[in-house]
Amino acid sequence: MPFQVNPEAYGDALSEVYDQMYPTMETPATVDFIASLVEPGARVIELGAGTGRVAIPLADKGFDVHAVEVSPLMLEKLHERDPEKKVTTIRADFTKLDLEGTFDHCYVVCNTLFMLVDPEQQIETMRKVGEYLPSGATLLVEVYDPTYFHGLTKPEFQVRHLAVDRLMVDTISVDPPNQILAEIHTTIGGGEVSTFTELSRYAWPSELDMMARIAGYEKVDRFGGWDRSPFVVGSHRHITVYRKQ
Incomplete structure (x- = not known):
């Protein structure tokens, strides 16, 4: 395989700024959407839970939440935010799941499935959790729509304001034949500069559906946002619900 990703290194490198990269303004809608898919108190599992942005408020609603995360620094922050230990945490690479029991629902948000840069590994992960x-x-599965990025012919720069005294400059480049997006995160703040390269292997919506079918699922619905708005041309992401066959 020409591309390699260390998921633990990714989590550790971005743990300090992760919550600033993904603001919590969408969290209530995300949690309500997930909660609407299952019965109250259902047993659910998140792959790549990060600092618990979604897992903790979902557990606060009474769900039996299990969070899989490989980065010890991410888990440390999750535990700090969840002193009552409402979330059951599992430190593991979610491509190598070894769990107990069954679950009513699994969710993978924030482009996490695309962090697997081998399509076979993406399929195998869906099959394994199945x-x-x-x-x-x-x-x-929540992932970005690749249409815009697939058409890039030169690197693009984006700036995120993380805090009053901290910003992140993202340098984005694409390898269209391999459907690989490389994003160099440069964080500047407090007199320090740090960089980390994030790779993702994107899939087109129809391709994602095909991979899900191979892994034993059927598509139920697809949306362009947590408000259940339709996925249309110009949507920046898609949120797809699959059912295990």
């Missing part, structure tokens, strides 16, 4: 999802259980 071993813990009985027939009729649901899988939710």
Whole structure:
């Protein structure tokens, strides 16, 4: 495989700024959307939970939430935010799941599935978590729409204002034949500069559906946002719900 990613290094490198990269303004809508897919108190699992942005408020609603995360620094922050230990945490690479019992629902948000840069690994991860999802259980995948990025012919620069005294400059470049997006995050603040390269392997919506079918799912619905707005031309992302066959 020409591309390699260390998920633990990714989490550790970005743990200090992760919550600033992904503001919590969308969290209530995200949690409500997920909660609407299952019965109250259902047993759910998140792949790549990060600092618990979604897992903790979902547990606060009474769901039995299990959070898989490989980065110890991310988990440390999750535990700080969840002193009552409402979320069951599992430190593991979610491509190598070894779980107990079954779950009513699995969700993978924030482009996490695309962090697997091998399409076979993306399929295998969906198949593997499907071993813990009985027939009729649901899988939710949130990823960016690749249309805009696939057309880039030269690197693009974006700036994120993380805090009053901290910003992040993202340098984005694309390898269209391999559907690989490389994003160099440069964080500047407090008199320090740090960089980390994030790779993602994007898939087109129809391709994602095909991979899900191979892994044993059928598509239920697709949306362009947590408000259930339709996925249309120009949508920046898509949120797809699959059902285990």
